[in-house]
Amino acid sequence: MLTSMITQIKQLLKQKNAVLVAHYYVSGDLQTLAEETGGIVSDSLEMARFGRNCVADTIIVAGVKFMGETAKILSPEKTVLVLDDKATCSLDEDCPIAEFSAFCDQHADRTVVVYANTSAEVKARADWVVTSGSALSVVKHLHQQGEKILWAPDKHLGNYVNNETGADMLLWQGSCVVHERFKADALIALQKQHPKAATLVHPESPQAVVELATVVGSTTALINAVKNREEQTFIVATDNGIFHKMHEVAPHKKLIEAPTMGTGADCESCAHCEWMAMNTLEKLLETLNNPQNEIKIDKNIAQQAQYSIQKLLDFTEK
Known part of the structure; x- marks a missing residue:
């Protein structure tokens, strides 16, 4: 069949x-x-x-x-x-265009940088669209230009970028339902069980989890870490759908899901997006x-969103 x-x-x-x-x-x-x-x-x-x-x-x-x-x-x-x-996506849902546009209007002196996990309308309202892999370099560049940032929607990724760059950033308070579940206390316990493992963390995770990482990075960066690093065991804090590609690039390495157990969690490790x-x-x-x-997509919205995306494409191709 x-x-x-x-x-x-x-x-x-x-x-x-x-x-x-x-x-x-x-x-x-x-x-x-x-x-x-x-x-x-x-x-x-x-x-x-x-x-x-x-x-x-x-x-x-x-x-x-x-x-x-x-x-x-x-x-x-x-x-x-x-x-x-x-x-859909919780980050997209957490950032409705009417509320976000009003927020931008209240802070018109700031450069609006939005994560790719947003609607076309939000992208059209932004000055820049970034990915988890490019957010650090773009915000660092804008910071060096003396610009103040309005960031949306993921507060954890925004906080990570803020800590790494020192930029003046105002954060919208959205989050990913998958990465939000990872628990630092349970991760510490798991790391003690596997002291030779590298811990790979997506920056949409809470700061306490990010601070425990060997590698913090985008989906592509985490896959490359499994492929290229010498460790044979990896604790992975991102959606477990990524394990398919990780097994493909490093079939003999051991992958362990980072724990989501703790207060409010309904399983020991349930890091998979229900929408995916x-x-x-x-x-x-x-x-x-x-x-x-x-x-x-409305033609005008699509054109404005394309402009914000193209700025990133041009920036990353330099």
Whole structure:
């Protein structure tokens, strides 16, 4: 059944001149399929950039809605589909455009820098869009120019950038439901059980967890750490969907999920985004057979958001 479904999907992708781009946090089946069919597995901005540069007429995004929007912003002439239009992101949800725009107006002297995990409308309101991998370098650059920053939406990533750069930053109070769950006290106990392990932490995690890290970085940086570092055991504090790629690049290394147990947690380690989990092979096949969940963005909003994203692309290509 599974083999038959995958065969059908591959045929339909080819027939419809469509490309599948998948995030590191979706299921391993979707990640493998994306790479086998000429697509990509990456972070949200690279997914969008790949979609823009490929020859496909249709970009199918295995991820969450804001990732589909980013792909559409960079490829306005292409059809962009998501597998489930209800698959959202707590960071996106935590930053509604009306409230955020009013907040920006209250602090008009600040340069608005927003994380990629935001709606097209929020990106359009921003001066800069950044990723977890580029946030430090962009904010450091702006700080050196004497600019004061209004940062949104992730307070933990913002706090990490603030601590590292010393920039004058006003933080919007959003957070990721997955990274928010990691517990420092339980992580300390786990580190004692595995004293030779390196601890890899995504900067969307709380500061107390970040302070325990061997490596703090984006999804790509954490994957590269598993691949390139000498340690044979890694404690990983990010969405466990990343383990698929980590196992692929370092099959003989041991990966341990960082603990989310503690007050308010409902399992010992449950670091997986429920919205990412909504992406399935069945929904991909349905999307190909009956195109739906198309991403559409107001032209003016898309143009303004593209400007903010392009500033980052130009900056990182220097």
